[in-house]
Amino acid sequence: KVLYVEGPPRWEYRFAVNSLKREKTVTLSCWLTSADDFFAQEASSDAARITALPLTQDEWNKYDVVIFGDVSRYDFTEEQLRQVEKFVRERGGGFAMIAGDLFSPQQWVDTPIATLLPVEIDRTAGPDRIRRTSTFNMVLTPEGKASPILRFEREPERNEDTIKAFPGFIWYKNVLGLKPVAEVLAEHPL
Numbered sequence: 024k025v026l027y028v029e030g031p032p033r034w035e036y037r038f039a040v041n042s043l044k045r046e047k048t049v050t051l052s053c054w055l056t057s058a059d060d061f062f063a064q065e066a067s068s069d070a071a072r073i074t075a076l077p078l079t080q081d082e083w084n085k086y087d088v089v090i091f092g093d094v095s096r097y098d099f100t101e102e103q104l105r106q107v108e109k110f111v112r113e114r115g116g117g118f119a120m121i122a123g124d125l126f127s128p129q130q131w132v133d134t135p136i137a138t139l140l141p142v143e144i145d146r147t148a149g150p151d152r153i154r155r156t157s158t159f160n161m162v163l164t165p166e167g168k169a170s171p172i173l174r175f176e177r178e179p180e181r182n183e184d185t186i187k188a189f190p191g192f193i194w195y196k197n198v199l200g201l202k203p204v205a206e207v208l209a210e211h212p213l
Contacts (some may be wrong), residue, residue, distance in 0.1 A: 024050045024085060028076065029092035031057045035121050036092055040065055052086075057099040058061035076103065083110040093123020097131045108135035122196060129196070142198040158191025159212055167208035 029036045032055055038051045043051045045127060051067040054076055058064065066072045076099070077083045083106050096104070110116040118139045120127055131137050132146040163186065167173050176182040195211055 024052070024070075024088045025088045025090065026052050026054070026077075027090040027092065028054045028056065028071075028094050028098075030094045030098075030123070030207050031055070031125065033093060035123070039090070039092075039121065043067070056094055068209060077106070078103070080106050080109060083107060084114050084116070086110075086116065088117035088119070090119045090121065091127065091136070092121045093127045095126045096134055096136070104135045107137060111139050124194060128198075143200045143202065143203050145197050145199050157191055160187055160189060160206050161209035162193055162212050163209050164207050170208050173208055 027036075027039065027043070036055075040051070040053060043049050049067065050070045051065075052070050052073045053065040054073060055062065055064065056211075064074070083089070084152075089107060089110065099107075107118065111118045120131075120136075121139060122128055128137075128140060128142070128144045129146050131140070132144045137144060158209050163173060163183065168179060168183075173186070174182055175185045201207065
């Protein structure tokens, strides 16, 4: 069971939602913080559409994975942020953040969510500090080549060709550094 929380319905959201909905082993619930009160939040066909973000630890614990997209920390109470951190630390739930050009990850400095991220966040990397470039493709590290997370083909050579054929990225944000347990799977080519 996956809960995906996003700000505006950007391209990354559309791609992730469509991919997760097609995966038969995933039950997906979504929450767009930018939606008005009458918007029917998205969900996979086997999940009930949620009408609010979880407010209790038990409600967060109903999920296996929580994904934050480019969502503002101010869309959550401090208690909700502590509950998400506890969901990971004590329950062993999964957490992912999909960076964006508005809020993530720089707005999460000094929050319980920052403890879940594998990088030290550069708080100055706001919308005005995005590194916009001509398109670029990620380069897999040796760990990335071995990781099932980035395996789209059975044969390693075909997998690298598939990744090279992805549409290029057009921006990135710097981080201050990696945390001791972080493992880099892909890098900017420069």
